[in-house]
Amino acid sequence: MDTLRAMQFLVRTIELGSLTAVAREFGTTQPTVSKVIAQLEAQLQVRLLERSTKGPVATEHGLRFYDHAKVMTEQYEAAVGEIQGASGQPAGFLRIHAPVGLGQFRVNALVQEFMRLYPGVEVELILDDRFVDLVAEGVDVALRLAAPGPVQHLSQTAVGRHLAVVPRFLVAAPAYLAQHGVPLQPDDLDAHDFVRFATGAAGAGAALDLTRSGEHVRVETRSRYRINNALAIRDVLASGGGIGLCPEWLVRDLLDGGGLARVLPDWWATPQDLYLLYPSRRYQPLRAKLFVQFVADRFLALPGFCKPF
Structure with missing residues (x-):
């Protein structure tokens, strides 16, 4: 045996x-x-x-x-x-967990690059927006987007590494703004179609908190269309479906290319924090250590991610 x-x-x-x-x-x-x-x-x-x-x-x-x-x-x-x-040749199985949108748009490509560097490593990438128990589900490394402050739902069996800050702001397609008008102040948003992430509860998430140079406001938005996928929200906004609140990493290329424009550019929403999580065990496999360092190095070079304060 x-x-x-x-x-x-x-x-x-x-x-x-x-x-x-x-x-x-x-x-x-x-x-x-x-x-x-x-x-x-x-x-x-x-x-x-x-x-x-x-x-x-x-x-x-x-x-x-x-x-x-x-x-x-x-x-x-x-x-x-x-x-x-x-020997420089790590090998074995690596299970990685990431939110759906971030995983599709950013993490998937990074995993492919990592696998090219280390051909002996086998990877299973799980894209899921729920919080997972790393130990119970055998996850070696997880990426998690969270509100500022201590990472939520972090058990005693996990270690969190603050990887980046994610700016968030309002965007819309130029064609939408040309047809429906450009909001000049936060209260103007109530007259527009606001495309937001579906939370599963009617009315939840309709209030929007914005900040400008120390000034804070809360405004109500009207959402006829709610989606539980960040990339689908990106597509809807780019096609002129309304105004939306997006993390910079999701829309930076469209802003640079003119497919989207900032709305109320002096106003910002509360940023998100990006964390790397891994089990708090004494002995971490080399493949997991290498992936943690690889992701930490790569993410801050990507558009839309800022160094933690």
Whole structure:
């Protein structure tokens, strides 16, 4: 029996609560995972998992063994990473999580570049706007956009690195402004079609907070069209569908090319913060360390991202 692999299976089973999820993660079958863990139990002569209709649950012995097994598997990953670092050839599986719009528009291309640099690394990029539990879902690195301040929904099992500040402002297509008029003050927005991100609750997000040289206002907007995808909002605005609030990274190329124009250019919305998150484990695989540094170096060179204050 491959004891190290058995420990890896056990650790991830306890973290994920699913033999099927572990099988999918390791590219094997659920019966194989179950058999290997059963062999480990036979070797140790203790039951590590209780099987039930709700899935496997660690026993008291299983939890105690998990603490040691996790350290040992992470030490193994670190040893492999050290050897790979010496050879310059990191390898293995890397799971990355990012918001849908940011992932499609920016992260996807960066991942492709990273894979060209390190051909031994296999990547799974998950694009999803929800907050994820990094450990439970086996995520090595996540990117998250959040309101200014301490990153939200950051558990004790994760580390957050403030990567960039994201300016946000109002934009519209020149054709839309020519047809419907140019707002001269924030209150004028009430007479315009405002395209905004769908929050799932009627009326939620209709109020807009804007700032100009220390002056703050809150205005109501009228949104006939709400979309839960940033790239779709970009397309609608570029086609003249209304006025929208966008992060600079999403529209900088259209602004430079004349496809969109700033609306109320002296006014700014609250910026967002971009964070890199990764599990707070002592031993981080080399491939994950390299990707974290790679993304940190690349993002600040992209238009629409500013160095944190």
